[in-house]
Amino acid sequence: MKIVVLTGGISTERDVSLSSGSMIYQALCRKGHQVMLLDVYLGYEGEIGEELFSQSGDTGAGMSEIMMTHPDLESVKAMRPDGGSIYFGPQVIEICRQADIVFMAIHGDGETGRIQAAFDLMGIRYTGSGYVGSAIAMDKALTKEIFLQNKIPTPGSFAMKRGEEEPGQVSFPCVVKVCNGGSSVGVYICEDQAGYAAAKEEAYRYDNEILVEQYIKGREFSVGVIEGKALPAIEIAPLEGFYDYKNKYQAGSTIETCPADIPREAEMRLRQAAEGAFRALRLQAYARMDFMMNEQGEIFCLEANTLPGMTPTSLLPQEAAAQGMDFETLCEHLIEVSLRKQRE
Ligand SMILES: Nc1ncnc2c1ncn2[C@@H]1O[C@H](COP(=O)(O)OP(=O)(O)O)[C@@H](O)[C@H]1O
Numbered sequence: 001m002k003i004v005v006l007t008g009g010i011s012t013e014r015d016v017s018l019s020s021g022s023m024i025y026q027a028l029c030r031k032g033h034q035v036m037l038l039d040v041y042l043g044y045e046g047e048i049g050e051e052l053f054s055q056s057g058d059t060g061a062g063m064s065e066i067m068m069t070h071p072d073l074e075s076v077k078a079m080r081p082d083g084g085s086i087y088f089g090p091q092v093i094e095i096c097r098q099a100d101i102v103f104m105a106i107h108g109d110g111e112t113g114r115i116q117a118a119f120d121l122m123g124i125r126y127t128g129s130g131y132v133g134s135a136i137a138m139d140k141a142l143t144k145e146i147f148l149q150n151k152i153p154t155p156g157s158f159a160m161k162r163g164e165e166e167p168g169q170v171s172f173p174c175v176v177k178v179c180n181g182g183s184s185v186g187v188y189i190c191e192d193q194a195g196y197a198a199a200k201e202e203a204y205r206y207d208n209e210i211l212v213e214q215y216i217k218g219r220e221f222s223v224g225v226i227e228g229k230a231l232p233a234i235e236i237a238p239l240e241g242f243y244d245y246k247n248k249y250q251a252g253s254t255i256e257t258c259p260a261d262i263p264r265e266a267e268m269r270l271r272q273a274a275e276g277a278f279r280a281l282r283l284q285a286y287a288r289m290d291f292m293m294n295e296q297g298e299i300f301c302l303e304a305n306t307l308p309g310m311t312p313t314s315l316l317p318q319e320a321a322a323q324g325m326d327f328e329t330l331c332e333h334l335i336e337v338s339l340r341k342q343r344e
């Protein structure tokens with residue numbers, strides 16, 4: 001198959017995307033596909049010919065490292081000779097139209113649904129959810145309204161826009177997070193009023209809408225879903241602090257256990273909630289839901305990730321591995337289920 005692995009983008013998750021993209025690219029090359037790794041924002045300036053799609057698996061240096069600081073997006077923007085007046089980089093649409101499918105490896109701005117909507121109009125096929133599910137899941141406040149309507153357990157919360165007042169007393173500890181963020185950027189755990197005031201100020205630097213959520217003390221899990229069916233839950237236990245940007249991407253900073261060491265009954269509740277969330281949010285092909293479990297064993301769904309991390313050590317690939325599916329096979333499988341979705 002001819003596949004474009006579309007990566008990069010211009011969000012705080014740019015580096016994470018480049019890492020997923022290069023791993024998916026190499027895996028699909030090893031499976032014998034003709035693949036091109038393409039930065040959605042920077043595009044491709046060379047000639048468009050057959051040789052664009054290679055099977056060599058060579059991505060060039062530096063594509064797979066995630067920096068421990070957020071990417072310098074201003075310097076990325078400066079690399080666009082046309083000033084970046086349209087989102088898609090040079091020739092991105094032309095190249096994607098030549099592929100049988102585009103593998104979406106753009107966390108952050110690839111999860112808003114906007115690229116999916118544009119691709120629908122242009123007849124370009126892609127992996128993962130369509131534009132409706134993507135847009136719903138990208139908005140944590142809207143996601144939680146749908147969770148409540150569908151009896152998916154989730155921490156109590158209220159949403160607030162810049163300049164608005166709290167609807168009532170805030171109790172501590174609480175979590176302040178941006179409504180449209182990811183990778184724990186703009187997520188703050190607040191112990192008191194002073195911490196809360198500082199967190200709000202920080203969060204509003206990223207987004208005009210924030211969510212203030214009840215803090216759940218306990219264990220953390222994540223559950224991948226493929227074609228509506230849950231994978232085994234994975235437990236995430238950072239050695240220090242919570243599952244923030246550093247603990248997500250710095251090797252060795254978090255203990256991840258899959259299958260999780262929990263009673264079968266708790267595993268079933270997690271899987272059921274993940275499948276329920278997938279359905280309720282109108283997700284397609286695959287996704288991954290994040291959960292907290294309190295000390296009484298009650299579970300709470302935090303959010304859905306429509307394009308979860310896709311390196312061999314990312315959470316969803318570890319869950320697939322626990323079911324006997326290696327990374328290369330998983331990448332191919334996600335393409336198969338995504339093509340099936342587009343034929344529905
Ligand atoms: N209500 C909460 N209680 C306890 N921890 C939380 C809560 N919300 C978020 N966290 C912590 O913050 C991390 C990031 O929050 P999440 O809602 O998943 O946003 P992101 O999109 O950034 O992953 C979670 O993985 C968890 O460790």
Ligand SMILES: [Mg+2]
Nearest residue numbers: 183184290303
């Ligand atoms: Mg999360």
